[in-house]
Amino acid sequence: xxxxxxxPASEEAPxxxxxxxxxxxFRAAAATWPAVKDWSFPYLASLDPGLxxxxxxxxxxxxxxxxxxxxxxxxVGRLTRDAPPDDVISYLKEFDLLKKFPxxxxxxxxxxxxxxxxxxxxxxWIGPSHARTGLHCDLLDNLAVQIMGTKRFYLAxxxxxxxxxxxxxxxxxxxxxxxxxxxxxxxxxxxxDFFVADLExxxxxxxxxxxxxxxxxxxxxxxxxxxxxxxxxVLSRWAxxxxxxxxxxxxxxxRGNCTCHDxxxxxxxxxxxxx
Ligand SMILES: [Zn+2]
Numbered sequence: 309x310x311x312x313x314x315x316p317a318s319e320e321a322p323x324x325x326x327x328x329x330x331x332x333x334f335r336a337a338a339a340t341w342p343a344v345k346d347w348s349f350p351y352l353a354s355l356d357p358g359l360x361x362x363x364x365x366x367x368x369x370x371x372x373x374x375x376x377x378x379x380x381x382x383x384v385g386r387l388t389r390d391a392p393p394d395d396v397i398s399y400l401k402e403f404d405l406l407k408k409f410p411x412x413x414x415x416x417x418x419x420x421x422x423x424x425x426x427x428x429x430x431x432x433w434i435g436p437s438h439a440r441t442g443l444h445c446d447l448l449d450n451l452a453v454q455i456m457g458t459k460r461f462y463l464a465x466x467x468x469x470x471x472x473x474x475x476x477x478x479x480x481x482x483x484x485x486x487x488x489x490x491x492x493x494x495x496x497x498x499x500x501d502f503f504v505a506d507l508e509x510x511x512x513x514x515x516x517x518x519x520x521x522x523x524x525x526x527x528x529x530x531x532x533x534x535x536x537x538x539x540x541x542v543l544s545r546w547a548x549x550x551x552x553x554x555x556x557x558x559x560x561x562x563r564g565n566c567t568c569h570d571x572x573x574x575x576x577x578x579x580x581x582x583x
Contacts, residue, residue, distance in 0.1 A: 311502075312462055312490075312494060312502045312503055312504035313502065313503055313504070314503070314504060314505070315331060315332065315333050315461075315463065315503040315504065315505035315513075316332055316333075317332065317333045317334070317335050318332040318333070318334055318514075320334075322334050322337060322421045322422075322451055322512060322514060323421065323422060323423040323424070325514065326423060326449060326451070326514055326516075327423075329449075329516045330514075330516065331463050331503065331513075331514055331515055331516060331519055332513075332514050333505045333507070333511055333512070333513050333514075334511065334512040334513075334514070335510075335511055336510045336511065337421070337510070337511070337512040338417065338421070338453045338454075338455075338510045338511070338512050339509070339510030340417075340510075341415065341416055341417050341453070341455075341510070342414070342415035342416075343412070343415035343416055343455050343532075344453075344455055344456075344509050344510045346415065347415065347455060347456060347530065348388075348456070349384050349385065349387045349388040349456070349528065350385065350388060352380070352384050352405075352434070352530070353380055353381045353383075353384040353385035354381075355380065355408075355409050356380055356381075356408070356409075357379060357380060357381025357382075357385070358379050358380075358381060359379060359380040359381075359408070360377060360378075360379055361377065361378055361379060361380050361383055361400055361403065362375050362376075362377055362400075363375065363376045363377065363378055363383065363398035363399060363400055363401075364398065364399045364400075364401050365396045365397075365398050365399075366396050366397065367440050367441075367442045368442070368567045369441060369442025369443065369444050369476075369478075369480075369485050369486070369567065370442040370443075370476075370485075370486075370487065370488075370489070371442075372571050372572065373566065373567050373568070373569060373570060373571045374396075374570055374571070374572050375570050376398050378398070383398070383400060383434075384400070384434060387434070387435075387436055387528040388528070397435070397436060397438055397439050397440070398435075398439075399433070399434075399435040399436075399439040399440075399441075400432075400433070400434040400435060401433050401435075401441070402431045402433070403431060403432045403433070403434060404430075404431055404432075405431075405432040405434075405532075406430055406432075416532070418430070418534060421451050421453075421512065421534065422451065422534065422536050423536075425538065425539070426536045426537055426538055426539070426542075427536065427537070427538075427539050427542050428534050428535060428536035429448075429534075429535045429536075430532055430533060430534050430535075431532075431533050432455075432530055432531065432532050432533070433523075433530070433531040433533065434529075434530050434531075435525055435528065435529065436525065436528045437525050437526065437527055437528055438524065438525060439524070439525045440522070440523065440524045440525070441522065441523045441524075442485065442486070442489065442522060443462075443464070443469070443485070443486035443488065443489055443490050443493065443520055443521070443522040444480065444483040444484060444485045444486065444520065444521070444522075445466065445469075445483060445484050445517070445518045445519055445520045445521065446482060446483050446515070446517060446518075446535065447482055447483070447484075447517055447518075447545050447549070448482070448517050448535040448536065448537050448542065448545060449514070449515070449516050449517050449535065449536055449537055450513075450514070450515045450517075450533055450534060450535050450536075451512060451513070451514055451534040451536065452507075452512065452513045452515065452531055452532065452533045452534065453510075453511075453512050453531070453532045453534065454507035454508060454509055454510065454511045454512075454513075454529065454530075454531055455509060455529075455530040455531065455532055456509055456528075456529050456530040457509070457525060457526075457527040457528050457529020457530065458506055458507065458508055458525070458526040458527045458529060459506070459507045459523060459524070459525055459526065459529050459531055460504065460505070460506050460507075460523070460524050460525075460526055461503075461504065461505045461506075461507065461513060461515070461521050461522075461523050462490035462491070462494075462502070462503070462504050462521060462522045462523075463490075463501075463502070463503040463504070463505070463515065463519055463520065463521045464490060464493055464494070464500065464501065464502050464503075464519070464520040464521070465500055465501040465502075465519070465520070466518040466519055466520065468493055468497065468500055468501075468502075468520060469484075469486045469493065469520055471497075472488070472493055472496055472497070474486050474487045474488045474493065475487070477562075477565065478562070478565050478566060478567065479552075479556055479561060479562025479565060479566035479567070479568075480566065480567045480568070481549050481552065481553055481556075481568065482535075482549060483567075484518075485567070486520060489522060490502070490520070490521075490522040493520075506526065507531075517537075556568075
């Protein structure tokens with residue numbers, strides 16, 4: 309199997325480097341952010357312990373999509389403990405922490421990272437060790453900040469999945485999915501751009517749009533994603549995504565095979581309406 313090479317680090321400012329459209333890691337670029345220095349799981353859990361949260365159970369990119377529910381207090385509070393991993397790992401994904409708790413914006417220095425004139429959308433990924441997002445690529449560039457814990461990213465060139473004939477038809481609003489894992493993909497190819505990067509708190513990763521990536525927590529952690537782009541590009545992608553979303557909600561696209569509806573019942577032969 310070709311080894312995943314360590315992703316080269318850049319000393320450039322992220323806002324400058326992203327013009328190259330090549331993935332890179334900026335070590336400690338956010339190390340002085342108050343969020344990186346001060347946030348903890350008990351602190352985040354205490355913001356609104358009773359807040360209901362929807363969790364993704366298992367790897368929805370390559371397996372059946374399933375959701376469970378919990379509360380911020382019991383889910384995030386539990387991440388501090390060395391509890392043995394559950395049979396099925398649940399993961400708080402795409403959680404809009406900053407919308408729920410606007411006061412947390414004061415702990416970020418995002419304007420230091422992003423090119424001027426771009427618009428951006430942030431969300432958090434909060435989960436235990438072994439929490440995983442299967443191999444996929446996104447429609448927008450991403451500058452992701454590791455806030456807490458250690459997270460491993462496997463990256464593959466935009467052409468790699470198509471060349472392997474392993475693109476998935478599973479519907480996802482803002483991403484394209486692969487039928488196989490990053491390791492399986494790399495195992496079938498002698499050459500190609502395959503990288504790995506372990507993010508520590510304060511590290512920033514640039515994942516250009518359409519670069520494939522699979523992500524796994526090495527410890528419990530919090531990641532802040534930052535999808536961004538020039539206003540015209542983001543708005544045109546957004547309009548296209550909304551049009552596809554309307555078709556999906558009407559049951560005309562990706563019915564029964566998506567990352568946004570629970571498909572637990574569909575394996576037993578039930579026909580899920582609209583999803
Ligand atoms: Zn759906």
